[in-house]
Amino acid sequence: MMKTVLKWVLLATLSLGLVACNDSKEPKEEKHTVIKVGATPVPHAEILEFAKPFLKAKGYELDIVEFTDYVTPNIAVDEGELDANFFQHLPYLEEFNKNKHTHLVKTVNVHLEPMGLYSKKIHSLNELKQGATIAVPNDPTNESRALDILVKQGLLSFKDVQFKTVVDIQDNPKNLHIKELDAPQLPRVLDEVDAAIINTNYALAANLNPLKDAIVIESKDSPYANIIVVKAGNENTPYIKALNEVLNSEVMKDFIAKKYNGAIIEAF
Incomplete structure (x- = not known):
């Protein structure tokens, strides 16, 4: 009888150990290391291309998807196919949200094509x-x-x-x-x-x-500055914060000034 009891105690202990082992090996959520951003070609995609090595240094790959229309990149962000987009100003975004019932938000200003x-x-x-x-x-x-x-x-x-x-x-x-x-x-x-x-x-x-x-x-606080846009709820994620930091950095400010010679100006 004692041997049988000991046998069941041993089996129970082993089972608990296995469960604990399995719990500790549950797969962890993978880090978001690729940032997929939709952009129109000039100057938006050019600015993002310049940003690539600086994001790489922060541990992120930047995947730039070019668009030539102003509707598809917003729908793609709202549906989660893109992490962000870069082509529009805030008045356009607000009107788009109202008309299309999307849930998109601005994170940062990047540049202004000034009047x-x-x-x-x-x-x-x-x-x-x-x-x-x-x-x-x-x-x-x-x-x-x-x-x-x-x-x-x-x-x-x-x-x-x-x-x-x-x-x-x-x-x-x-x-x-x-x-x-x-x-x-x-x-x-x-x-x-x-x-x-x-x-x-x-x-x-x-x-x-x-x-x-x-x-x-136009002043840099113009509502017509071109902005980074994400789906509401994603604005404080580490990868979007990294994107914002690079696009609002001193090195980016210098690049915009030298590359575009006043045709566009930084807006941050």
Whole structure:
């Protein structure tokens, strides 16, 4: 009888030991070592390519997936096919979330493709006379964006609307005339107006550099800065924090300044 009892005690002990052994060998969750980011080719994918070795030093491989549209990379992040994307600004993201019922969030600003106010007649805003004419783009987003530059300089104030237009002006102490034109025409009318607010791509085509030639450019806190976007809940993961750190580093700031020579500027 004693031998039988001892036998069962021994078997129970062995079973418990095996369970403990198995528990200790449960597979641990693998570290997220590949960061998959969707981006449009220029300058976004170029910036990410430069970031690769710095992320490698932090233990992460960067897999860049290029897109030429503005819808697919957001859907891919929301569905978990991408860890992040880099192509858009915050107003676009907010409108996208509202219309597509996605759950995407901004993590950090990276760069700004700045609008600037240019003139062949004045060299500073102090020279802007009563009744001066300023040309702006006439499409909704860019017109509102251009008018925001004038608001920042205290030249105009507006009603509280999502996208500003000339009909929304409340205060206009210098009685400025705002001339709405197609964005590509703006560099060509600089001889005809006192100043024009021009998108960077059209400014560059006219040999205008935002950093050197603009009287005023958008500030770095512009809502139109290009941002890193992730699915809500992933913004504090170690791999996204590593991505943010590299893209907001001093070495990245230097790269953007040298590579793009003022066509785009860092926004962090």
